Structure formats: C-alpha cells, structure tokens
Amino acid sequence: MTTTLGLDLGPNSIGWALIDDDAHKIIGTGVRIFPEGVDKFDTAKEESRSEKRRIVRGARRQTQRRALRKRALRLALIKAELWPTDAVQQQALEERDPYELRSRALDEKLSPHEIGRVFLHLNQRRGFKSNRKKDRQDSEVKGMLGEINDLAAAIEKDPKTRTLGEYLYQKYQNLNHAQRVEDDHLRSRHTQRDMLENEFEKIFEAQATHHPNLLTDSLQYGKLGKQKYPQPPIAKQDAEQKRSNSDLNDYGIHGLIFRQRTMYWPKSVIGLCELEPKQKRCPKADRHAQRCRLVQEVNNLRYIDPDDRDEKKLTDEQRALLLGQLSQKEKMTFDQIRKALGFTEAVKFNLEKGKRPTLKGITTDWLAAKAVGKQWHQQPEDEKDAIIHLILETQHDEDTTEAKLISTYGYSQE
Numbered sequence: 001m002t003t004t005l006g007l008d009l010g011p012n013s014i015g016w017a018l019i020d021d022d023a024h025k026i027i028g029t030g031v032r033i034f035p036e037g038v039d040k041f042d043t044a045k046e047e048s049r050s051e052k053r054r055i056v057r058g059a060r061r062q063t064q065r066r067a068l069r070k071r072a073l074r075l076a077l078i079k080a081e082l083w084p085t086d087a088v089q090q091q092a093l094e095e096r097d098p099y100e101l102r103s104r105a106l107d108e109k110l111s112p113h114e115i116g117r118v119f120l121h122l123n124q125r126r127g128f129k130s131n132r133k134k135d136r137q138d139s140e141v142k143g144m145l146g147e148i149n150d151l152a153a154a155i156e157k158d159p160k161t162r163t164l165g166e167y168l169y170q171k172y173q174n175l176n177h178a179q180r181v182e183d184d185h186l187r188s189r190h191t192q193r194d195m196l197e198n199e200f201e202k203i204f205e206a207q208a209t210h211h212p213n214l215l216t217d218s219l220q221y222g223k224l225g226k227q228k229y230p231q232p233p234i235a236k237q238d239a240e241q242k243r244s245n246s247d248l249n250d251y252g253i254h255g256l257i258f259r260q261r262t263m264y265w266p267k268s269v270i271g272l273c274e275l276e277p278k279q280k281r282c283p284k285a286d287r288h289a290q291r292c293r294l295v296q297e298v299n300n301l302r303y304i305d306p307d308d309r310d311e312k313k314l315t316d317e318q319r320a321l322l323l324g325q326l327s328q329k330e331k332m333t334f335d336q337i338r339k340a341l342g343f344t345e346a347v348k349f350n351l352e353k354g355k356r357p358t359l360k361g362i363t364t365d366w367l368a369a370k371a372v373g374k375q376w377h378q379q380p381e382d383e384k385d386a387i388i389h390l391i392l393e394t395q396h397d398e399d400t401t402e403a404k405l406i407s408t409y410g411y412s413q414e
Contacts, residue, residue, distance in 0.1 A: 003027065012036040065261070073123050073256045076248040080219055082116035093117045099172055099186065102165030105203040109210040118203060122196050123257045129193035147190045155195075163199035164191060197258055204253075222252035283392055287385055290362045291327075297359055298322055302350040303343065311350060314341075326361035328369065328377055333358050364388055372411065383409070 002022055008015035012034055018027040040046050048054075077083035084090055093113055098121035101114055110118070128144065154167070161167040168186050175186075208215040221227075247256055270280045275292075282289050298319055302311040314322065318341050325340055326332055334352045337359065338345065351359070365384070369376040376384070390404055405411045 011041065069256070070120075070123060072247060073120065073253075076253065076256055077116045077119065079248065080116075080253070081214065082112050082119065084113055089113070097172075099165055099169040102163070102199065102203065103169035106162060106166060106206050110207060112211060112214060115203075115207055115211075115215070119200075119253060119257065122200055125191070125196070126257060127191040127193040127196045129260060144190045148192045151189060151191065152195065163202055164195045165199050193258065197254075200254060200257065218252065219248075220252050221254050222248065222250045224250050224255075226254070285364050285388070285392060287362065287364055287388055290364055294323065294326055294360070294362060297351070298326070300351070301359075303341075304348045304350070306346045306348075326359060328365060329361040330363055330366040331358040331360050 001020060004019045004021055006017045006019065013031055014034075015029075015031045017029045019025070020027050036042075037049070038046050039049055074083060078085055084093070094117070096114070096117055098117060101110060101118050102121065104110065105115070105118055128148070151164075155161050155164060158167065158170075161170060168189075172186055204215060204220050251259060267280065273279050273281050284290075298314070301314060301322075303314070304311055321340065322337065332340070334349055334357070335345075337349070338347055365376065368384070368388070387405070387409060390401060393401070402413070406413065
C-alpha cells in the first residue's frame, strides 16, 4: 500500500492527513495544537519569552562589572599609594566632600589620599558614553545629549569655571535649600564622558607639580600610553589583585576609570553559510547578502498576461532592467515595476498574490547614496564593498571609522 502524509505546519499547530493512494481514500486526519513560542503572539507587540530574563541578566552583569571596576581601582590606588589600607582612614576620606576636593585640586596641593578620593569620585560619576550607533536616532538619547550640550555651554560661558567639578562645587556653595531655584541641583545631571576625562587630566597635571615622583606619566596612562576606548573585553577575569596590577601597568589610572567594554557580537556564534559551507554567514546589511536576495526574488518573479493566462518568466532584457533599477532604490511597488517593464495595469505578478506591496532593492546602496550623493553608484564595486565592511565592523569605534573614511576614501567630516 502506498500512502502519502500531508502536513500543515503553523506557528502553534500542526495539521495532518494520511491518504491511501491505491484506494484513493483518507485513512485519517487530525491536528496537534501547542503553545506558541512567543508572548503576545500575532500582534505588533510580539516579544520573545526570554526577553525579560535577558534584560534582568544584563542588568545584573552591568552591576557586577561596575562593582569589579570600583574594586580594581581601589586596589590600584592602594598600590600607587593614593589610598589608605586602614578602614578607618578610608571611611574618613569617603565622608569628605568630593566636589570641594575636585575644585581645590586645580589650584591647591592635595594629599595623596585626597587625590585618590577625587579619582574614586570621578570613577563613580564618569559620564555618559554611547558605543551604539543606533543611539543617535533614539529620542531619549537625543534629549539627554541636549541636556549635556546645555551643561557644556554653561561651563564654557562661566569665566570662573574650568571643569565640571568646579562648576558643580560653585553650584553647591550657592545652594539654598529654603529657596530653591531652577538648575541649582548637583545630582541627576546628564554628563558626557569627555567632560570627566578633561577634568581628570587637568587635576592630574596640576597635582603632578606637587607630587612629581608619585603622579608620573606611566601612572596616568600606563605603558600603552593615552588611547581611545573601548578596548576589547577580557574573556576571563583573573584574581582581583593580579588584574588590577596588570591593568594599572597597561592602562594607568585613566584607563581603569574610563575604559569601557566594546559592544560586539562573538564571531564564534555566527553559523556557516548554507551556500558557502566553509564561510561564515555575512551580515544582513552586507551588499552581497542583499544582492543575493534581490537576484533570487527577480528570478522567481513571473507575470500573468490576461490574454493567454499563462505565467511567464521575464526576458533577459526585462530582468536586467529591473535589477538595474532595484539596485539603486530602497523598494519598488508592483505598479512601478509594471510601468518600468512597459506592462499594462491588467498584468499581474505571482509575488503580489499575498497582498505584498513591494519588492525590496539593495537598501544599503540606497542609504549610502542618500548620505553621500548619487556618485556612490559610480564607484567601483570593490571600493563600495570595502566601505560597507568598514562601517559594519564592530571591533573599532566610530571615530576610527570616520578617520578611515576621510583619509582613505576622501569623504568630508559631514
């Protein structure tokens, strides 16, 4: 007996039917229903069931890394003789007003332990630094950056202030709790990382004149010298003492305070390509991936002429014309495709049967041309690939990307 099993696979059910081909009859049918794998299924707010757990886990990791950074800095300051080992002395220093010390440090000589207290406070409030390109379009981040720019303008406008700490200390001196006025607060201010870095350098330089044997260049920046962060993350944490010592030697006090983990996607978790099994899958925004998708869809495109009602493939000329136009556009509606190919409105395409409105083009090229002009489409293909690979690279920061685009490919800063 020859049988055929038919399956209807859905997101939360599987329907089946078993047919006896010889007797031309249905042996049995049924359906198995199971819970869908996501919450708020089939809605605009669909989300993974692991999302809440992932967010909480990320918060735990962030808290743990912040605590490790603080502990490593304390150990490094003890080694550099900028922080006492006695718990009573540490408690007394922690009760000192850090804003006063940050202001005094620009002009007066502080004790080594007071300098350590200043560095600990800079580490506690080290300012905002985004390492995600998409933050530029985030409305919340835009509002935060607006507040930061207003604060920077106020510091620059005030002739009596040179650093953020000095500005906040003057605010504190004029603070009247009985009669509060707008913008008189110290806390809950959005600050930029470079504000704190600038203050650190000015304080270190000022205090180095009083403690030349203690505050050396190697202590400030380490043997690797001043550099841009973030650095690649450490895969395994060594013992705290060992880690703080090696990091202090490599990056100095500046690196221990301001170094930030890079945002990256481990290459080990990226699977192999189905078409090229010896190579890793390329990113969705890669021009090769988008070209592959585009060619596949155009090859699958069929049109139905109402006169003969048969599905027909595009000719080589029609296919080349459509590929050429879609290569430079974000998308084309089927009406635009009909017009481009010289078809009448009565002609229908197989891919629009499911109420699909458009065919996507090569979005990456369209975005690049939108940013730098139509001359993008006249550049050599290998050069366009190199530029997109540079932009998609996650192992370096945006400043490095911009510098290479300017120096190597002649783009302006804008």
